[in-house]
Amino acid sequence: MATVSIREARKAFGQFEVLHGVSVEIEDGEFVVLVGPSGCGKSTLLRMLAGLENITGGEIAIGGRVVNNVPPKDRDIAMVFQNYALYPHMTVFDNMGFSMKLAKAPKDVMEREVGRAARILGLEQLLHRYPRQLSGGQRQRVAMGRAIVRSPQVFLFDEPLSNLDAKLRVQMRSEIKELHQRLKVTTVYVTHDQIEAMTMADKIVVMNSGNIEQTGRPLDLYDRPANLFVAGFIGSPAMNMLEGEVTDGHFRGPDGTAWPLPQAGKAGTNGAGVVYGVRPEHLRIDPDGIPATVQIVEPTGSETQVALRVGEQALIGAFRERVSARPGEVLPISPDPDLVHLFDRKTGRRIDAGQPA
Amino acid sequence: MAGTDVSAHWVRPHIEPSWLARLFDWKPFLIFICMLPAAGLLLVFLTYPLGLGIWLAFTDTTIGRSGVWIGLENFEYMMGDRLFWQAVFYSVFYTAVATIGKFALGLWLALLLNNHLPFKSMLRAIILLPWIVPTVLSAIAFWWIYDAQFSIISYVVVDVLGWRDTYFDFLGSAWPARWSLIAANIWRGIPFVAITLLAGLQTISPSLYEAALLDGSTGWQRFRYITFPLLLPILAIVMTFSIIFTFTDFQLVYAITRGGPVNSTHLLATLAFQRGIPGGNLGEGAAIAVSMIPFLVFATLFSYFALARRKWQQGESND
Numbered sequence: 213m214a215t216v217s218i219r220e221a222r223k224a225f226g227q228f229e230v231l232h233g234v235s236v237e238i239e240d241g242e243f244v245v246l247v248g249p250s251g252c253g254k255s256t257l258l259r260m261l262a263g264l265e266n267i268t269g270g271e272i273a274i275g276g277r278v279v280n281n282v283p284p285k286d287r288d289i290a291m292v293f294q295n296y297a298l299y300p301h302m303t304v305f306d307n308m309g310f311s312m313k314l315a316k317a318p319k320d321v322m323e324r325e326v327g328r329a330a331r332i333l334g335l336e337q338l339l340h341r342y343p344r345q346l347s348g349g350q351r352q353r354v355a356m357g358r359a360i361v362r363s364p365q366v367f368l369f370d371e372p373l374s375n376l377d378a379k380l381r382v383q384m385r386s387e388i389k390e391l392h393q394r395l396k397v398t399t400v401y402v403t404h405d406q407i408e409a410m411t412m413a414d415k416i417v418v419m420n421s422g423n424i425e426q427t428g429r430p431l432d433l434y435d436r437p438a439n440l441f442v443a444g445f446i447g448s449p450a451m452n453m454l455e456g457e458v459t460d461g462h463f464r465g466p467d468g469t470a471w472p473l474p475q476a477g478k479a480g481t482n483g484a485g486v487v488y489g490v491r492p493e494h495l496r497i498d499p500d501g502i503p504a505t506v507q508i509v510e511p512t513g514s515e516t517q518v519a520l521r522v523g524e525q526a527l528i529g530a531f532r533e534r535v536s537a538r539p540g541e542v543l544p545i546s547p548d549p550d551l552v553h554l555f556d557r558k559t560g561r562r563i564d565a566g567q568p569a
Numbered sequence: 570m571a572g573t574d575v576s577a578h579w580v581r582p583h584i585e586p587s588w589l590a591r592l593f594d595w596k597p598f599l600i601f602i603c604m605l606p607a608a609g610l611l612l613v614f615l616t617y618p619l620g621l622g623i624w625l626a627f628t629d630t631t632i633g634r635s636g637v638w639i640g641l642e643n644f645e646y647m648m649g650d651r652l653f654w655q656a657v658f659y660s661v662f663y664t665a666v667a668t669i670g671k672f673a674l675g676l677w678l679a680l681l682l683n684n685h686l687p688f689k690s691m692l693r694a695i696i697l698l699p700w701i702v703p704t705v706l707s708a709i710a711f712w713w714i715y716d717a718q719f720s721i722i723s724y725v726v727v728d729v730l731g732w733r734d735t736y737f738d739f740l741g742s743a744w745p746a747r748w749s750l751i752a753a754n755i756w757r758g759i760p761f762v763a764i765t766l767l768a769g770l771q772t773i774s775p776s777l778y779e780a781a782l783l784d785g786s787t788g789w790q791r792f793r794y795i796t797f798p799l800l801l802p803i804l805a806i807v808m809t810f811s812i813i814f815t816f817t818d819f820q821l822v823y824a825i826t827r828g829g830p831v832n833s834t835h836l837l838a839t840l841a842f843q844r845g846i847p848g849g850n851l852g853e854g855a856a857i858a859v860s861m862i863p864f865l866v867f868a869t870l871f872s873y874f875a876l877a878r879r880k881w882q883q884g885e886s887n888d
Binding site for chain 1: 774776777779780781782783784785786790794795798799
């Protein structure tokens with residue numbers, strides 16, 4: 213177990229820089245998720261941590277030791293790959309014990325360690341099988357078992373669940389989290405799925421085009437997104453965003469509709485170029501609210517998602533109650549003013565209450 | 570829906586198919602028609618010559634005179650023919666040494682080309698050159714390289730570098746000629762091996778190497794435990810083909826030495842031709858050619874068993 217610090221890490225492929233100096237501090241035993249859209253550099257950062265990509269600039273330290281020039285095998289890390297990277301010609305036992313075989317560990321030690329990992333993951337019955345004969349979830353477990361056998365200081369996961377079907381993904385998600393709670397090994401996990409990030413992480417690092425947009429605990433990111441990117445990325449369905457201006461203690465949308473502002477933010481925030489963000493689940497049906505036209509109604513059982521239109525502005529509402537409205541009808545809605553987020557349109561930054569726009 | 574006027578819709582008329590359409594819809598006829606061209610080609614150009622060759626091997630046919638059935642006489646004569654046994658020996662030796670050479674060098678070249686190199690595609694094209702040049706043309710080039718008087722190798726070693734006093738005698742005596750032909754065959758065979766093994770190497774997922782790297786492997790261990798076992802299936806196929814092509818080689822030997830000096834470099838194929846066409850003894854030549862069949866059957870069986878899908882390649886059964 214170890215801390216990991218990434219300080220001003222840069223990565224360039226030739227002239228093309230893909231990471232522009234990112235810094236993350238990871239505490240001992242922490243579960244950190246790097247999340248972002250494809251091509252944001254999250255996997256590259258993980259591979260730099262593993263030693264599979266060299267570090268163009270900055271510093272990466274594992275357990276206080278700078279590893280910039282340490283070969284992968286000496287970094288004391290284990291990685292689970294997106295496609296699992298199981299050796300197809302070796303049995304589960306040989307796959308899991310391969311690192312020990314290379315290190316010329318005695319046979320009985322190898323059997324003990326592989327057996328221990330197999331017990332943790334429930335793989336005892338499958339040790340003689342080949343990867344081809346395993347289901348997706350079992351392969352995933354073998355890949356994790358291979359990492360556990362090495363008892364590393366840091367676990368690295370590179371989108372490990374993206375090849376599984378939706379149901380298995382949810383199951384493996386909790387298995388990985390449980391494993392982490394049991395082993396308490398520092399873990400860095402890469403995903404593009406914000407739900408995975410929200411449910412698993414102690415700390416989320418949101419990345420976008422080679423930069424870190426925000427670092428924080430999952431609910432902090434949800435409650436106080438630092439900028440428009442994080443606001444749009446975290447939360448599903450995504451936050452509704454209206455462009456307009458703040459005048460007379462109200463937000464005026466593009467077609468002049470007045471939207472209420474947070475109590476604390478009424479004073480001081482005046483001006484144009486404001487983005488008004490409200491999450492679908494923070495809209496409620498209110499007979500005195502803003503009239504919105506229903507476009508599509510999507511009941512999911514636990515809630516009902518309704519695609520709405522206010523003037524030219526499309527909105528999504530997620531209501532706990534069952535909505536009987538039909539497309540074309542008018543549904544009056546109003547946002548919870550205290551859960552509204554304001555952003556500066558130009559910089560994309562969050563505007564905090566009381567702070568001038 | 571307001572209107573109930575059905576007649577406004579177009580209804581597909583029922584057309585009775587013609588007898589020709591019905592004939593082509595009849596499966597047995599269709600199968601026969603579709604198989605005919607391929608079966609015809611195989612019969613005329615494969616089965617007939619093979620059958621004729623085997624039949625000739627049991628006759629005393631010579632050029633200009635159709636022979637009579639003489640049973641195993643040709644084969645009995647062959648058993649006592651020192652030249653035949655020499656050709657058997659050289660065919661096996663030639664195949665074994667050339668195959669080992671081709672695979673050692675071809676695998677090495679494939680591993681090199683699998684790395685990130687500048688001008689990778691151009692290098693691959695250059696590697697293929699010996700393969701695309703017609704064999705006879707490269708044989709003539711080698712003939713000159715091995716020439717007693719004009720050999721470029723002798724020129725460089727003797728006249729330029731001064732390492733030797735006399736020119737090499739490549740093709741003048743038995744063993745140098747045998748090794749020279751093997752060298753030429755290796756040169757010609759490397760591209761085939763290198764390119765096919767390269768294709769095999771590219772099917773190995775790079776993440777396996779990365780996983781092995783993290784597992785603490787050295788370069789040699791990655792070759793030994795990852796590359797080689799995963800390459801083995803394709804290696805077996807390529808080796809089978811290579812053995813068959815090398816064992817039945819004719820062009821290279823015939824163009825460079827014609828089996829000489831003193832019949833020392835005859836392969837079974839060149840000896841069969843020598844006896845059958847210039848020598849005129851079609852029956853005897855055919856018998857020598859037929860005697861290659863057991864060797865080729867053995868090579869094919871080897872491939873059949875070596876290629877049998879290994880356990881790890883088998884499908885995802887859950888037993």
